[in-house]
Amino acid sequence: MGWLPRLLALVAAILLLGTAAGPTPVAAAPADPSGEVVLQLFWGDGCPHCAAEKEWLEQAVEDHPGLVVEQFEVWGDADNQQLFLRTADELGFEPSGVPTTVIGERYWVGWSDTVRDEIAAEVERTLSAGTDPVPTDQPSTASVDVPLVGPVEVGSGSLVLSTLVIGFVDGVNPCSLWVISVLLAIVVRSASRRRVLLVGSTFLAVTAAMYAAYMAGIYSAMGVIGHLGAVQVVVAVVAGVFGAINVKDYVAFRKGVSLTIPESSKPGIYARVRTAAGRRELLPALGATVVLAVAVSLLETPCTAGFPVLWTGLLEANGVSTAQAAGLFGLYMAPFLLDELVVFGLAVATMRATKVQERHGRLLKLVAGTLMLALAGTVLVAPEAMTRPATAALVFAGAFATAGAVHLVTRAVRGDPWSSGEPSQTSRRRPTPVRSRR
Known part of the structure; x- marks a missing residue:
């Protein structure tokens, strides 16, 4: 079984964790002597x-x-x-x-x-x-024990299940997986497990901090929109557009508007990765890794914008307090980093980097786009439904089932859903020039 099926299989475990989390009973408030x-x-x-x-x-x-x-x-x-x-x-x-x-x-x-x-x-x-x-x-509050984070206190009806699943699907991002796989592919050539561990962990820490700042900005913006009473409409429209583009990328990759790292930017990323991983001294290499992580985080913003907008919109639409939002953010980041930690852990253990192929990225875009569209409709019609684990599970299951059905139908109709007229690796080789004889 490949790395992608293993990652997607974790959704079931996340669903079980979310539905198992429940509120802790608390005592009632004191009665008013007046009987009112x-x-x-x-x-x-x-x-x-x-x-x-x-x-x-x-x-x-x-x-x-x-x-x-x-x-x-x-x-x-x-x-x-x-x-x-x-x-x-x-x-x-x-x-x-x-x-x-x-x-x-x-x-x-x-x-x-x-x-x-x-x-x-x-x-x-x-x-x-x-x-x-x-x-x-x-x-009343619910306490969830988050790996690497510890106990997180969140309010009852606090979107625990929704946070876990959205964070996981957001983390399985083709753009970020491609960048870290390229970085690890170069740094493992040093044959130093310590160097791979330090460079990789530095990259993940900086990108996680950048993402936290990015989501905090969106959360603040949602607070302003919420005061205008338009948060549900704005979130639904933005998420719907991002979802439709992701689904389009599944069948017509890089054609028209595309939420991916532009091909024109990849040579620059390669150069920065080689600079970061190729320095002999460790401290300069870590410094270059920090610069690389900041630059990549800014460049891949379009790839990751949809789910933060959805999630923060759900918080605002359901009146989640700032303190509860902070706890839920810790819950969000655990599954968000899970896939990159798996790729990173495999590289440290085996000293070999896992390559993310285009077909994996396109399938992930289909899943992400379908889920965005489902959540956009739910936010517009009944955002409070996402606070109920059973209802939220139905929404997520329906989105994943729809993505699977689309993939199966595409394979049945087109045979190879990845062949969109783009040249293969073999056909990209330049043909040997033939000299004309006079």
């Missing part, structure tokens, strides 16, 4: 999730006469903004998004089925007679 439950809702005018929660609260007030709802619009009212900041400071959380719901010492950021059920349960517990609740100062 005061719920504070901080919302924004034009926020679709705020509107959904307000509609639910209208019915909740009718069902629970003791429920008192206080609403504060914070996007356009300066006094309410100050109250929001003071409340968040008292409870010890960052006011990162709306809707934010507060009952006693508990708070919820965002709106989903899970948040709705927790608020409803909290209201029931507080209004019920004879309860002896214990106060708590934070909402």
Whole structure:
């Protein structure tokens, strides 16, 4: 079995890990001696999730006469903004998004089925007679043990499964795999396992840091778009375009608009790789590797833009707080780096570099493009669905099944889906010139 099937087979394990992660029970908030439950809702005018929660609260007030709802619009009212900041400071959380719901010492950021059920349960517990609740100062959380990262605390309904799968598929990127395979192919010629380990780990560390900065920038931009109430539409359109281009690259590679490293840039990358790997002194070689990693990270941005936009858009659309987003980012990076760590580990162990072939890259683009299109539609219609593991698993399974079906149909119709009129390695050789005889 080749490296690509092994990597894709890990999706099943990621699905199981995501569905196994669940919230940790916490104690209820203290009951109000007056027999009433005061719920504070901080919302924004034009926020679709705020509107959904307000509609639910209208019915909740009718069902629970003791429920008192206080609403504060914070996007356009300066006094309410100050109250929001003071409340968040008292409870010890960052006011990162709306809707934010507060009952006693508990708070919820965002709106989903899970948040709705927790608020409803909290209201029931507080209004019920004879309860002896214990106060708590934070909402329910889920803890996930991430390899190389450690325990990561994320909120309930926090897109754990979606983060794992999107991070994994994003990491299996033809552009980044091609670059690291070229780098390792050159550095292994030194026959020094220590040199391969240091150069490869430096490259991965710098590219991971660059990617973290890139995603942080997108997350900040999504926060601005979210305040305009247009985050779902923007994310769906951008992801849909990127997904369609990736699917196009499967059947018509490098024809028209293509999300890949341009052929004109590859000679420069080869030169930088040879410079980084060819230096005799180790420190100059590591310095050249850092420069190479920064340059490559900037150059391959179009290859990786789709999934960060999707993922950060899902966080914003579901009202995930900044603290929870930081935990989920750690969760994202573990499967994101997995494929490159596998390639790197094999090179260190065997002192041989694995070559990424074009047919592998095109198949990965089909899988990535199909998943982007599926997620774009989900973000537009029902982003909260991605917080439910069972529903998210169905979306991912449907996308992967569709990609597999497209590949099988293409093979049946065209015979060889990789033959798009491009010359093979053999045909690229220049023919021997034939001298004419006079």
